[in-house]
Amino acid sequence: MKLWLALGAGTLAAAMLAGCGGDSDNDPVPSTDTPAVSGVKLNFMGRYSTGQFDESAAEIPAYDAGTRRLFVVNAQKGALDVLGMNDPANPALVDTLTTSDIAANTEVNSVAVRDGLVAVAVQAPVKTDAGYMALYDAETLELISFVEVGALPDMVAFTADGQYVLTANEGEPSDDYSVDPEGSVSVVDISDPRNPVVATADFTALNGQEDELRDQGVRIYGPGASAAQDLEPEYIALDADGTTAWVVLQENNALAKVDIASATVTEPLLPLGTKDISQDGNAIDASDDDGVINIRTFDGVVGLYLPDAIHAYSAGGDTYLVTANEGDARAWGEDNDAYWGTEGAGCAGDASQGFVEEFRVKHLVHADGFDRRCGDDLPPQLRALGAGGLLNPTTFGYCGAVDGDPGDCREDDVLGRLNITWTEGYRTDSNGDPVMFTAAGVEDPAGDRIMYDTLYAYGGRSFAIWDAEGALVWDSGDAIEQFTASDECMAGAQRNIPCADYFNSGHDEGSAFDSRSDAKGPEPEGLTIGTLGGKTFLFLGLERMGGILVYDITDPTAPVMQDYLNSREDWVTEDTESVLASAGDLGPEGLVFIPASDSPNDKALLVVGYEVSGTTAVYEVEALRD
Template structure:
């Protein structure tokens, strides 16, 4: 380990988390949770914890056989997206310990080759987002009777409908049309949000909130921090709506534009995008925002890294109302554009065959330049900018960078392994072209080196709370990684597996300590909010490490850690060959069930795990 490494102290944070956790986990000395008593569901709990109730397994590994769940209280059944089959599995949830599959809902009657991407439930109706056989073609939204599973109505929407939701009052169905490009970027549909008027389960007018009005504002949006960078894309083409949350009065929607690192604000009645709100970047040089940046140093090293920032890139978002104000809660997953990455022609230098923005720091700033990676992982668009890149020694001098040399910054136990985007961070002229330097680090118009003043990594390894205009209210900082690295964290349904032994392990592999530290760490992806009495709680799924983080967010400026619960039961086994024994891997979608709707009378959390293909029911124990 280099003597200049600035390891962030974990003592104060872990003590604080342990203090929070001591009230939410009545564990015995062996770390085994003591079952709590049944509580009045309308009572405001002092704290909460999760306990395992039951599991349905598709017995399919790594093929997204369980993604997005919703719960139907009228029939006490769970609907879950099975992307493997392009359909919806129907589970009987009356016996929480033994949810059983009773059928499947397919969408072949909508369009040939169409598949299910997402689902939503409201008052006896199930809405389904349906991707066309070619993802760049317009997709569909459909509504089914949740009891009979009969199709009621359907309509065409934009390309790649990725998520949909009812407004709280059921007046509208909103569909996020992501509009991803084809792998070679030859076709790039516009992103949009379809707003469908409803009369019960019947669809009325379909209007589109699009981004075409912003096509003339590309430079201003980029200057504000909105990431618009797809090759040849207009603003409308570059926007990729991922997830929607709606105000309690059904007047306003906020849409996660994940790849663009922004939120869109929509007036629902007018079907207009009224604002694009850049989320900014998370400074990993600030105490409390540290990350473990390497997967090959074989140690825990949650450190601060000046000059390195995280792109929030939220996936799932949710919202809640407090004293008349809406707060948006985001799971800051991170997401790189990687199109054509399986095309040999692209890596051979044909930029028309794709676009990959991800690159390791050690390959970006090697003194010998980019061509050493040609034919391997060198994006041709990066090579068109220059023959190599340098680190600004005024920023990165702390890890040894000097004029023309990266020093120890590119070593594996420093920043070398970290995946970053080459698109952002290099010094630019006023027209957007790169400022060129020579190999000595001297600015020189005839030089062939880029100069990186910042390094932009994917995601923020956190969840965050924003106000309705996109201003950051609170971020969990490095609490996720610090807790997973602490002696207080235990995984497994019996809470007996030390998390620290499997820190930042991947969800699709056996024992792989630290394997995700170079990427997005524990990778928070899914989120659900739940109201218990007078308190609001956030449940955040960690896609890679697995498990659910629980926070009391009643005060949006001072959320409190409540619990971490993982039902990954064995980290040593290869999950592909030991699926039944390893437990639950890759939480994707989370759904809160209020106590009043639950078969047991206790509030529940339903989680779809895409890697293990399992749908899990947790009880929310009020302590």
């Protein structure tokens, strides 16, 4: 009989805390005569392949120790692939769990497992409608119960005591931005798994405070959106005692703090700020079109952290938060011709048909203004601000900017190719309206140009550690790009392919050297944490370049890199789909750490879902000892 079924509600939480499963359980304390763990190394063991290329056929994995099963989100099916792990080197498909028993055409977005319970975040057929959190039996795959939660539940997690399941309800808008649901966090009490009780932590109390939030550094900028509509929960971190959750509001560049018992947002939002790209140690490669690796600093450019995955851990009695600083732009209506408009129609795109905030620097500050991009990639909301953009020559004089002329700053090998958001960085007055300039760079209320003092790029190209109040403790700076550009970095499961030959490559094409430098570089997205020998290790997935970075983060103020393994094998073939069987693993999305105490082979394991190659890879986490 299942533990959750056999025990009453009063003892369930304690039993779950003591039971197997999850990715945060510690290894047994080593005996005193065992050498201490000095580090870790990843070794590729094997993979399961769906045979589906670039269909998001393997995204988020979760593991149940009792059944030795992996549950992997397969977005191409809209379901969970259930993989047997008796032989970790050869995971095998044993079943598929669909959510058609909840409603037709629903889709699985995320999964978490704890002691035989499989919690699933389920998207409604229309993504702006309310979704569901469902519980299934890990062995029989029986639907135990489900409850309605917010729109687009995008991540699901158990609290440490097993009493609650939380979902991050992103509430993304429709593609034309005509419907924009409110973001929220659902807190589901599963003391009785057959009768879950849902409560909702929402952001409606912040409605009317949009200007104050912007002043604090929270990005509130969706067209016509209230604070509650604009805030989009992406990912959840939980403390060790199950009382507090920290929720990433990715597009808003902030965290929310949630009291779990009362299901309320209890603290002011925690804005994450920006990363100064002018500072040594924060350099980036900003161009995908110069044919070389050129990691350098740029005055006047900052990076928005915009993290995706987050995880909490304890060190020295305090809670710390680790984020993968991916970066993410709002891009709705990209394929809608009515949104972009046409040159013949006077560049009159329909702003009610979408919202795209991403724009290249070279197009933003061209001397001929915005209309040269009509019918191509000119957002009508940007065109409504002015006829063109200028660079502040005081800030950008280092690359030749003068009044009315960007100089060499817009060249492809400088800042021209860099993707930034046009929604901030331009000079405004006390009312928040743009200060206008003439095309010659003279401030004039009758002018039709806006002046950019700062350029805001996407993502930190890093991971960061924050304290419980959202204060930055440590950031990896430019270490990831510097490492993947170095001779030390080798890709392939056998570590025999120079990373520098494929620096900042994309994950869905071959021969793509430098192709992501203009965007978010290596694009850290997913992460998880594991403990071995009393030390805490971070496993960080690089979505575009690929591979898993491992850091010892036991001391949150001084993380130390341990290893990097990239099991992508084919980097040359243009049509990567045609060589999928030999390409290896492309596009890491979700990661789960399996401690040795729960592992089917008594070794600590890392499992990674790769959305582009549609593979689920298994790695041994080898403890190194002095």
